[in-house]
Amino acid sequence: MTAFEGSASVVVGVENTDAARLAVLWAAGEADRRGLRLRLVHALDWPVGAEHDPDMSKPWETWSGIFRRSGQQTLEEAHALALGARPGLDITRLLVDGQPDAVIRGQATNAAMVVLGSRRLSSVKELTTAGSIAVPVVAHATCPVVVVRDPEHVEDDPGTVVVGVDGSRVSERAVAFAFEEASLRGATVLAVQVRPFIASPVVGAVNNAEEIVEGRIRLGETLAGWAEKYPDVPVRRQVVLGHPVHTLAQASEHALCVVVGTRGLGGFKGMLLGSVGHGLVQHAHCPVIVVPRERDDGD
Known part of the structure; x- marks a missing residue:
């Protein structure tokens, strides 16, 4: 179903x-x-x-x-x-x-x-x-x-469905959609967690390493159970330090589509809260799928 x-x-x-x-x-x-x-x-x-x-x-x-x-x-x-x-x-x-x-x-x-x-x-x-x-x-x-925005990239076999993962409940809804889409298409899911990058050579070395570890943990928690639910869907995981829009836009260059959640609440404020989704509408290189939050979803 x-x-x-x-x-x-x-x-x-x-x-x-x-x-x-x-x-x-x-x-x-x-x-x-x-x-x-x-x-x-x-x-x-x-x-x-x-x-x-x-x-x-x-x-x-x-x-x-x-x-x-x-x-x-x-x-x-x-x-x-x-x-x-x-x-x-x-x-x-x-x-x-x-x-x-x-x-x-x-x-x-x-x-x-x-x-x-x-x-x-x-x-x-x-x-x-x-x-x-x-x-x-x-x-x-x-x-x-x-x-x-651009055609889907079908040159790879299997194709790739990219999904942005940040650990929020709306992100889990995006993951659910991505797995379903990949299953329908016979595609691979590329789950991407983007963590903040600290440029300082002193503080950054330690903090950036910690961010990578934390990202892997959160990615694992969000994806838990989906491989069992969709055994036909191969999964790749990626933790990147940087900006979500830039990172996901790069990942979209060879993807069938990129899936993200939105925290939009309606009105101008809601538009700004969905900044990753809206940024991808401007910069992605394949179709962008924005999955809405449920009314009771937390941030």
Whole structure:
């Protein structure tokens, strides 16, 4: 039994961009692996002033028809793309009025997971502009959110699912997802624990060695039992001194995906608390899967 058995669908945000098409293909593959329906969602975000054409040549009814036909065409093209990649997949299409982030957040409430294409905004724009979709969705979603920034790396056999481990309860949820994903794909799990690095040549030598030992202990505690639950999944462990985003981004260069947990609590504060996940959305070299906390999860 998978973690998402009984869930309605894998939701993917659809736009007329290469990034969104890459997300559709990834979502189709994931829905097929998990035996779930794929739900294609396009947000009909009306352009400012569309209802008041300057030369009055197109009344509001005409604008409405134009944008709706465009949205429907975008959905039809995404449907053909997904079905071409995964014949026989159960696919539904949905055209919804509203801003993309609000529409996708609404669709996430009854989804197995949400998949988005990366708009490759800068870190500042990702936090502050209306062009951002990933950050508000990741901060508020109650299901895993996948941001497909780059294609998965399939050159290795078996492939690798990277998971960031920090010992928290939400990190344990990320580990659970990573093992399930690796089992579905016939892949290896690379569990990475990142510990702080002390540069001082005097204090650092001792403290850094202690950090490595502590990291191995915590990694062992978090992974305990998962090898027994998923005997088909090989596991590699890595303890690294440094910054989590930089380390996991490096690990993502040859990975199918990288999985992390988020401590997002909603609103701007929540976005900042999920700094590792949001940093990876900017810098990872493969799809990033952000697993949310449960309401009662501690830090």
